Amino acid sequence: MIRKEINKISEVGKALISVEGNPGVALNHVVELLEADTNQSLSFAKAINITEDATRFQVFNGTAGLSTKTKIRMLEVPLTAGFSNKMLGRSFDGAGQVADGGPEVIFEKEISTRLDTLNPTVRNVPKQALWTGIPMIDVFNTLVKSQKIPIFAGPTEPYNRLLSQIAQGAQADVIIFAGIGLKFDEYQYFKDQLSQSGNIDKTIMFTHLAGDSQIKGLMLPDVALSVAREFGDQGKDVLVLLTDMTNWSNILRNVANYQDMIPSLQGYPGSLYSELAKRYEVAADIEGAGSITIIGATTLESLEDPVPDNTGYITEGQFFLENGKLKLARSLSRLKQGVNGKTRSDHRAIMTAMASLLADAEKAHEASEVGAANDPYSQKLLRYRTDFINNIEEPFGEPIELEAALDKCWAILKRHFEPTETGLSKKLIDEYWDKN
Amino acid sequence: MNDISKKRTGNLISIQDSLVKARFFDDVIMGETAEISVDGKFLQAEVLQILPDPKNADAGIVEMQVFEDLTGAKIGDEVVFKGTPLSVLLGPGLLTSVWDGLQNPLYKLSEQDAYLTPGMNAPALDEEAIWDFTPIVKVGDAVAGGDVIGTVPEGKVDHKILVPFSFGPCKVESIIEKSSVNITQQVAIVVDEQGNKHELKLAFRQPVKSPIPFKERAIPTKPISTGVRVIDLLAPVGYGGTVGNPGPFGAGKTVLQHSLCKYAVADIIVMAACGERAGEAVEVFKEFAELEDPTTGESLMKRMCIFGNTSSMPVAAREASVFIALTVGEYYRYQGKKVVMLADSTSRWAQALRERSGRQGDIPGPEAFPMDIPDQIKGMYQRAGEDLGTGGSLTFIGTVSPAGGNFQEPVTQATMDATGGFWGLSQDRADAKKYPAIDPLVYTTSVYDGFISWKDRQKMLTTLNEANDIDQTISTIGLKKVPVSNYIQYQKGLTIDFCVMQQDAFEKTDACTRPERLEIINQATQNLIDNTIDFQAGDLDDEQLKELIKHKFDELRQWWRDWNYSAKTEEELAKLPKAVDKFILQEEYAV
Known part of the structure; x- marks a missing residue:
């Protein structure tokens, strides 16, 4: 099939490019950027803002090296992610490309990353505890299958250690690790921990390291959660680890800023709440299928910061880590009442x-x-x-x-x-x- | 009205998130709805603004918000203008229903797909359900908008079939006999003063952004029994009243809303789950079906309907969901029903407006909210009220989710200004796992004669206030320097807080306190406040005496809380005031 091409880029900015006129690209559809002379693929990009005078794209691999002569090939499809059971045990980047140096994965199918809302009527009321062996969680703030809950912690707290400890004991069929803006050490730490606990073969890692392209970090949760959802639809109990959503929110803030959006609080776009909610709401116990549980990490300086504040209104509680301890006063599991009445009478x-x-x-x-x-x-x-x-x-x-x-x-x-x-x-x- | 030749269209010239612009050549009406054709699907939109077209003097540009995801939309996609503003279908079958924010029935949609995808829709009310219609007007009768032409039983609710509110004076030309019909069948024909005939059915569409009128509006004064002690004792809400209920996350807004859904004495509960967690709405419509309505004894869902525009659903539909829910509430109020509407959360509604105005490029007000947000909030709460003319009322309880838990932020401030009642949830009380976390010292109410007298209420408050002050004194100068008499006063306050103000929402007997029980509790509480207690110090020193006092009060609190959990029969209930009387005399009471 011959794809339509656009031969002139009018504007190249941080993470964004624009073309003049109306080439006929549809909203959220993907284009491929090609080196003008060699037709070598440079990156993919997504149409985010279209008028009859110009179209603006987010460039997945960053804009460094692009010129006005870079060619744009229209793919005329919305963004998808590859899915295969063979992804288990492997590592991918934010766009779903193999990132562990291993062989290419042959995908069974392409899945939408739009994260459509699950019809609330097909949600089961969560009723099954996930035991962690941590008294502050099991007794005081019981974790429940299909819950969405972050760990709130200062940047120097051992939140990744806690996340990894919860994951190791987790009763899940599939673990999806989604790391955004990670330091290499953190990535390797998770990988080692998951290997040591024998969970690596049921884990898929999606990793965006600090310094990688911002757009890939921005899209990473959507790719990871779409894959998680596909396993859930197939009847699997999936545990998603999202760390760290403050990094993700900061990328969101940067990109909104490049797009000249009017900021609300501390420079974050007014849509921060909706954007976070769209991702966390993927957590669900699905009638006649499996479940998705999301445990996130949100680093913070203060609870009143927009990211933890909005997150707290979205998630079903939070585990609050301070001085290495899980603090009772600020921790909460909103779903615990559904399970802790059926344990021991006390x-x-x-x-x-x-x-x-x-x-x-x-x-x-x-x-x-x-x-x-x-x-x-x-x-x-x-x-x-x-x-x-x-x-x-x-x-x-x-x-x-x-x-x-x-x-x-x-x-x-x-x-x-x-x-x-x-x-x-x-x-x-x-x-x-x-x-x- | 549905003349095809008069089809008005436009074409997209700009697409950004949920905001689009289209060029049109005919005419466009402010606030009308439109359908945008994207990849063969029809997406719902609403006109926000009409502008001149700088490129074409014969054309105009219309700015619209789209209620669904626009992936795949292109420049040039066709827009068809509908001519009608955003509206809701009113008629039998509203109760027990669960919709999204635009009145698409979620159970019906789930038959198409487990996920909500753009362009999906289904009839708002079940078109196959059969209703037993009984006419109450006859041929030749004069009727007008809002008049009752017949009734159908909707569960235990006597649902009145109304002439649409937009109608002027008409005469009934024909009306069917008592019979079984569905909402698509004609039940009557009326003729207006111009001689035009109009067909009436059991259901009709009503615009949502302008209120359904009152017949005779009144100030809300009759308190609603909510079952929540701190509310019914200190901050009662009247039928037709308004309350803002702000609290930081984790302070217990949702648990409180669920309690109100379950226990508030009302005919109908309309819930707008606006931009909040889907799981919470699910809990309501899946679990409440199993619970009993406090007045009828039937399934709780039979008095409820839910609009669930949850947090991951399209933001533009959030604003719509609150207005649609309000209009349903007004409709039942007009039928003489006592309606309680819960909106959780009005902050998400305000944020949706903020997102929209940001995209429109409006100059932002405080915290980037639209400048006119206080007026919009006031206008919304104003739609609640009591109607003596119909005997109905619409009570509006809105939760507020202040950013950072800060009550000074614009939405909380505007809500305080707009509502008659205010239940402030406190982080400190929530951290101490006290439920409800309504701070007994941070509230307002416009109902002066509640379930207990104004005087009793003031005495309770004074005691709580004093205990709070003494507590602070203890924290700063230490218990040793606090006189014994003050310490007793402090322990009294603690007892009222622990045994009366706090309640266990998950314990069957304690979860709901009705007025008779409340009166018994009040009697005991007033006796505890009014009487001095001699703890027979003997040769105890100050410190030992305080320990003894604390021990005695600890025992009383344990006894009282056990009573809260267990006392049901008249005889058991009577034990509380007796026990407190004996405690005052320092006699044995633990029997």
Whole structure:
């Protein structure tokens, strides 16, 4: 088939090019950029803004080296990604091209990367826990199959270690790793961890390293999530690891800026919420098919930053990592109520009681810093707080089963409090207090 | 009206995300809807602005927002203008329905594909469902827009069939006998003053951006029993009232909305899930079907309808979803029903406007929101109200998702200005896992006589305020320097907070408190506030005495919370005030 070609590029900017006139390209359709003399393929690009006077494209491989003479070949199809079961165990870039130096993958089919919304009526209400062996998650903020939840952490926190630890124990058929703006060390760390835990053969890695083309980073989640969705549609339980979505949002901000969009907060486009939501909403437990669970990482300086703030409104809770500990106060699993009522009879009550005592303990801790927490009860609270931080908020260590973790909670309460101080019902006290 | 020869068209000249421009040569009406033909599919759009064409003096340019993904659209694609503004189909079958933001029924669409793809649509109301129509007007009767011509039972709801609101004075020329019909069949013919005949069916289309009128509007004063104690005691909302409910993420807005859906005493609940998580809407329409309506005992879904324009759906349809839901609410209010509308979240609606105005290149207001956002928010809440003329009401409870949890941001501020009530959710209370996280000290209400007297409410508040102050004193100077009397006052406040203001949304008995139970709780609470308690210090020193006081109050709180969870019978309920009386006298009560 002869493809229509455009022979003059009128404008080359950062990540974007424009042509004059109306060559007849459709919105979001892909074109190929070719070296004028040799017809050597330089990159693909996508039409993002079309008027009768000009068409603007996002260039996947960046614009360095392009000239006004670079040829544009119209492919007349929207962006797709290749899909094959043979992708398992392999690494790809943000556009879905092989990136591990291994042989080419012969794709079984091309899938749309448009991320159409799943009809809400074919979603199942999430009801199945994913146990991690981490008490702060299993007891206090139970992770649920099909949940979308990020780890919020400062840039120097061990969030990738935590993400990798959750992935290693995960009960998933397929793991999709989607890394955006990663440092090489982080990429290699994940690869090593997944290999060591024997999960590499069920993993597909999509990686964009810091310094790679921005557009490839921008499109990476769509490619990775479309592949994840295809496995989900085939009945597989898929776990997607998205790290780090702050890097992704920053690319989104850069590109919006190149496109002269009016910024809303801190330079991010007004569509930041919708753009993040479109990706996270891929998480679903699909009626008659499989499921997609998304655990992300969002680095932040402050919770009020637009990226974590918008993310928090989109995701079903967050795990908050601070000083290497998973903090109870700011962590939340919105789906836990669907699973923690069917475990042990004390699960919900102990969760609430310990959280409430910890909130009091935090107040006592603040008071103690100005020398005001001298009464015996405040002292009790302070001892409890230390115990809780060291034994419950510590995410790294030997995995603990749920029942053992609950017993551990009772033991901590008993070490510091009288039964009536816990706010727990008499019935539960009678049943569990003396057992531990 | 549907004259094919009068087909008006245009052609696309600019495409950017969901905003397009088209050139036209005929005429275009501001606010009318249009269909854009893309790859053989028809995408829905709405006219936002009409401009001159700098290139062609005979033509004009129309700017439109498109409600669906435009992938594949090209310059020159045809636009067909529909002549009618954005509207909603009103009629029997609204209840129990689940739609997207443009009233496409989601269950019907799922028969076509598991994913929502551009151009997909289906009739808004089930055209095959049969309704038992009973006429109440007869041939020759004078009728006009909004008048009732008959009724059909819609579940337990007596659904009135109305003359479309746009109609002027008419005479009934014919009307069918009592019979079973669907919404596509003619039930009556009316003739207007110009002698034009109009066919009436069970359903009709109504524009959504202008309100359905009131007959006799009133100030909302009768409180709604929401089942949520802190609301019903301190910040009640009246039938027809408006409430803004802001809170940072994780503060419990959604759990609270779900509680209101389940327990608020109302005839009909209209929910606009606007730009929020799909999972939450799913929980409502899949799980609520199993729950009982507090007034009828039937499935909860039978009193509900849901517009789910969730966060990954096209942004342009978000604005539409709120207006469509409001119009459905107004329609049932006009029928005399008590309607509660929940919009979660109005911030997403405002953000959709922000995205649009950004693309249109408007000069941005604070935080890049459109300059007129406060007026738009006010206009929206103004559509709620009580109608004495019909006996119906439309209560509007909108959640607000302030960026960074900061209540100073433009949407929260405009909402505070627009609504009669304000339930502020606090991060600190949420962090302490206190539910509901409505801060008893940060709220407003316009209902003065709620379920308890104004005086009782003030006493409760004063106690909570004092406890809050003493708490801060303890934190700064330490417990030792706080007098015993203040410490008792502090413990009273803690008890009211823990046992009355907080509630367990997931515990069957505690999740919902009705007025009778509320009165018992209030009685006990007032007694605790009013009476001094002698803890018989004996030879205890100050510190020991405070420990004893804390211990005694801990016991009371545990007993009270157990009562919250368990007391059901009249006899069990009566135990609370007795227990508190005995506690005041420091007698044994734990029986």
